[in-house]
Amino acid sequence: MLVGYARVSTADQEAGLEAQERDLRATGCTKLFSEKSSSVAQRDQLPAALDFAREGDCLVVTKLDRLCRSVADLVSIMDTLRTKGVALRILSMSLDTATPTGKLMVNLLGSIAEFERELMLERQREGIEKAKAAGKYRGRAPTARRMAPQVREMRADGARACEIASRLHISRSSVYRILSEAEAG
Structure with missing residues (x-):
């Protein structure tokens, strides 16, 4: 079964939500979960979609940013899907984790993002050490x-x-x- 998930950030984006739902239906999604939720607000329909999906199903989204907010969020969602035996399809990227190439691409994207994050943290630590040495950094007051x-x-x-x-x-x-x-x- 193809399970669709659509999300927009604000109520003003009704047309965007309708377009996502249209594309998901055209792909063959028979069950849709839709919500209007900002990137920081509680999402109720995503956990519902993840809970609904069963082994052999495929969760379909139009774009990756409609599904997750960060790499950590993507990794968590992918772990949930993998545990349940559910594939992920991202229409805008023509990516489907039911295929070996799709699995490779998601792993590569996740690995690259994790690598970039590690580099950023390393630069941040170096900057903090330099600022401390110059007496310009004291850290956050508890x-x-x-x-x-x-x-x-x-x-x-x-x-x-x-x-x-x-x-x-x-x-x-x-x-x-x-x-x-x-x-x-």
């Missing part, structure tokens, strides 16, 4: 640790850790860390 006095005060007033975390917009584990450091010190 947000939760700056709130230690408020955490201790709220706890002394009887507030629970989850309430403190919620009101100060820090994690509950940060609250516990600050409180345990206060007890130890």
